[in-house]
Amino acid sequence: MIHNQTTDLIANHRSIRAFKPQALTEDQLTTLYTAASHTSSSMFMQQFSILHVTDEQKRAAVREIANQPYVGKDGDLLIFIADLHRNQQIRQQLGLDDGRLHTTDIFFQAVEDTVLAVQNVVTAAESLGLGAVVLGSVNNDPAALVKALGLPKLTFPVLGLQVGIPDQEPQLKPRLPLNFVAFENDYPTDFKVSDLKDYDQVVQTYYDLRDANRRIDSFTKQISGKKLTADPAKRDGLAQLLRDQGLALDWQ
Amino acid sequence: MIHNQTTDLIANHRSIRAFKPQALTEDQLTTLYTAASHTSSSMFMQQFSILHVTDEQKRAAVREIANQPYVGKDGDLLIFIADLHRNQQIRQQLGLDDGRLHTTDIFFQAVEDTVLAVQNVVTAAESLGLGAVVLGSVNNDPAALVKALGLPKLTFPVLGLQVGIPDQEPQLKPRLPLNFVAFENDYPTDFKVSDLKDYDQVVQTYYDLRDANRRIDSFTKQISGKKLTADPAKRDGLAQLLRDQGLALDWQ
Numbered sequence: 001m002i003h004n005q006t007t008d009l010i011a012n013h014r015s016i017r018a019f020k021p022q023a024l025t026e027d028q029l030t031t032l033y034t035a036a037s038h039t040s041s042s043m044f045m046q047q048f049s050i051l052h053v054t055d056e057q058k059r060a061a062v063r064e065i066a067n068q069p070y071v072g073k074d075g076d077l078l079i080f081i082a083d084l085h086r087n088q089q090i091r092q093q094l095g096l097d098d099g100r101l102h103t104t105d106i107f108f109q110a111v112e113d114t115v116l117a118v119q120n121v122v123t124a125a126e127s128l129g130l131g132a133v134v135l136g137s138v139n140n141d142p143a144a145l146v147k148a149l150g151l152p153k154l155t156f157p158v159l160g161l162q163v164g165i166p167d168q169e170p171q172l173k174p175r176l177p178l179n180f181v182a183f184e185n186d187y188p189t190d191f192k193v194s195d196l197k198d199y200d201q202v203v204q205t206y207y208d209l210r211d212a213n214r215r216i217d218s219f220t221k222q223i224s225g226k227k228l229t230a231d232p233a234k235r236d237g238l239a240q241l242l243r244d245q246g247l248a249l250d251w252q
Numbered sequence: 253m254i255h256n257q258t259t260d261l262i263a264n265h266r267s268i269r270a271f272k273p274q275a276l277t278e279d280q281l282t283t284l285y286t287a288a289s290h291t292s293s294s295m296f297m298q299q300f301s302i303l304h305v306t307d308e309q310k311r312a313a314v315r316e317i318a319n320q321p322y323v324g325k326d327g328d329l330l331i332f333i334a335d336l337h338r339n340q341q342i343r344q345q346l347g348l349d350d351g352r353l354h355t356t357d358i359f360f361q362a363v364e365d366t367v368l369a370v371q372n373v374v375t376a377a378e379s380l381g382l383g384a385v386v387l388g389s390v391n392n393d394p395a396a397l398v399k400a401l402g403l404p405k406l407t408f409p410v411l412g413l414q415v416g417i418p419d420q421e422p423q424l425k426p427r428l429p430l431n432f433v434a435f436e437n438d439y440p441t442d443f444k445v446s447d448l449k450d451y452d453q454v455v456q457t458y459y460d461l462r463d464a465n466r467r468i469d470s471f472t473k474q475i476s477g478k479k480l481t482a483d484p485a486k487r488d489g490l491a492q493l494l495r496d497q498g499l500a501l502d503w504q
Contacts, residue, residue, distance in 0.1 A: 001279065001282050001283040001286045002279055002280065002283045002380055004257075004379050004380070005256075005257045005258060005379070006257060006258045006261060006375060006376065006379035007283055007286075007287060007376050007379055007380070009258060010286075010287045010290060010291075010372050010375065010376055011286050011287060011290050012290070013290050013291070013292065015292055027253065027254055028254065029434075030253050030430070031253040031254045031259055033430045033433070033434040034253045034259075034263050034430070035259060035262045035263060036433070036434070037427040037428065037430060037433055037434075038262060038263050038264070038265050038424075038427060039262075039265070039371065040265065040267055040371075040374065040385075040386045041427075042386075042388045043388070043479050044425070044471075044474065045474075045475065045479060045480075046427065046428050046433070046471075048433070049433050049434070049435065049439070050433060050434040050435070051435055051436075051437070051439060052434065052435065052436045052437070053437060054436060054437060055437045058437060081439075083433075085439075086432070086443060087475045087480070089443045089445065090445050090448070090472050090475045090476060091475060091476055091480065093444070093445040094445060094472065094476045096476050098480075099480035099481040100480050100481065100484075101480060103488060104488070104490050104491045105484065105487045105488055105490055106480070108363075108490065109388060111360075111363065111367075112367050112388065112410070112411060115363075115364050115367035115368055115371075116367055116368075116370065116371045116374075116386070117371075118368060118371075119291065119292075119367075119368040119369075119370075119371035119372055119375075120262050120371055120375070122292065122368075123258060123262065123371075123372070123375055124258065124259050124262055126258075127256050127257070127258035127259055128254060128256070128259070133292075134292045134294075134368070136294045136295070136361060136364065149439065150438060150439060151439050152439060152441070155439065158364070159364060172290075173296070175289040175290060175293075175298065176289065176298050178282070178285045178286070178289060180338070181285070181288070181289055181298070181300070181301050181302060181335075182281075182285040182288070182289075182301070182302040182304065183301065183302070183303055183304065184303075184304045184306060185303070185304070185305060185306060185307045185310060186402060187301070187303060187333075187337075187401065187402060187403050187404060187407065189404070191338060191341045192345070193341065193342050193345040193346060196342070219296075219298075220342050220346065222296065222297075223297065223339045223342045223343060224342060224343055224346045224348050227295050227297065228297075228339070228343065228350075228351035228352050228353060228358070229351040229352065232352075232357060235357045236355060236356070236357055236502060238356050238357055238360065239356045239500075239502065239503040239504065248491070250488060250491065251491040251503055252491065252504060
């Protein structure tokens with residue numbers, strides 16, 4: 001690969017889950033928001049918002065939903081929201097109907113706007129010497145999250161981000177070799193799980209080094225295990241929550 | 253904001269839609285794939301793939317679907333795929349059922365993995381002096397795209413990316429002021445469209461400078477106009493296509 005400050009930063013990404021007990025400065029926050037706002041946006045509709053959660057009660061509520069002790073603790077908690085409410089307000093205040101705002105198509109565009117912005121914030125944060133972890137766990141209970149944050153209809157909190165001054169130095173997590181994820185012209189139909197033998201060993205070694213006392217499985221054993229079988233209960237309330245929020249109403 | 257090479261790069265993002273007639277080098281491609289592969293991944297399930305489309309027939313097919321002349325022309329075309337097929341293969345070849353692979357929850361996680369990776373590739377590309385444009389338009393006809401690319405069940409092409417050596421220098425597109433997109437603790441309920449008056453003027457001026465002969469509207473006029481009302485026909489086949497692909501089957 002070609003090395004420069006930015007490509008090295010991206011290729012050396014680690015999720016950080018332990019932070020020093022210090023909040024971001026206003027300047028740091030503004031930098032992260034600026035990175036988000038300059039992200040590509042579908043049809044220039046700018047359909048995302050960021051909620052910076054500093055209220056201790058709200059932080060505790062999100063932490064309980066995420067069920068991860070570092071969420072809303074040290075560092076700052078940002079919630080990235082697919083936001084069709086703002087554009088609905090624009091249309092309604094101009095005397096118009098909601099147009100296509102309730103379609104799956106526009107909802108997906110908003111989700112894409114939002115997730116692209118998340119990654120720009122992660123990269124910007126890391127370039128400032130900060131660390132971050134993307135929090136899919138905030139949607140362990142989508143309805144509870146929307147309620148805890150007091151979000152209006154036509155919004156959906158897609159991902160959270162805990163960001164702050166790193167208080168750990170994790171090893172780089174080994175990713176699938178590129179030949180398993182990048183293809184030319186044809187999606188391969190000859191995948192063999194046995195081809196992942198070497199990679200499985202690499203992942204196993206990574207976990208053994210990270211914590212010799214805690215047994216964590218190889219990649220294929222993770223995919224064949226409880227990550228894809230355990231009953232996540234309220235995570236499956238997602239479709240219903242989106243419906244309640246007035247989103248993707250044509251999905252059936 | 254705080255300036256460094258990476259934050260400046262992100263804050264100065266422009267979508268590039270005109271490229272020199274030169275393909276990426278292997279080294280450049282590997283750098284982009286490496287950036288993608290080191291992106292955060294939900295539960296470490298690495299549920300995305302990239303298809304590099306170099307075949308002229310396939311490029312033409314995608315261009316026709318996207319209905320944009322620069323798609324699959326100069327530069328390189330990448331299609332980013334939410335990929336649950338690979339993990340299904342792992343499970344099936346190990347004698348297991350599909351577990352939660354057909355749920356909305358896992359599908360959304362795959363979409364998030366994929367879109368985060370897209371942004372890392374954009375940023376990496378720009379750091380190499382390349383330009384890129386994210387292509388939501390590849391899903392103007394989701395079923396046709398899946399067919400044209402020969403994608404298996406449990407995959408979904410989320411976004412495309414046209415990337416190459418820039419052959420234009422567009423102005424920076426003015427984004428919504430940060431106070432409209434980033435909030436502390438409470439999502440604002442007092443949005444007034446009239447508050448966007450100044451921003452509307454900025455956007456109007458941007459378009460006037462970009463192309464004095466072509467009238468493009470202010471932000472609020474775009475939101476109140478055909479972007480959210482025109483009948484996109486096949487884009488609304490999205491939910492059905494996902495169902496056909498075996499994705500998010502619990503959505504109803």
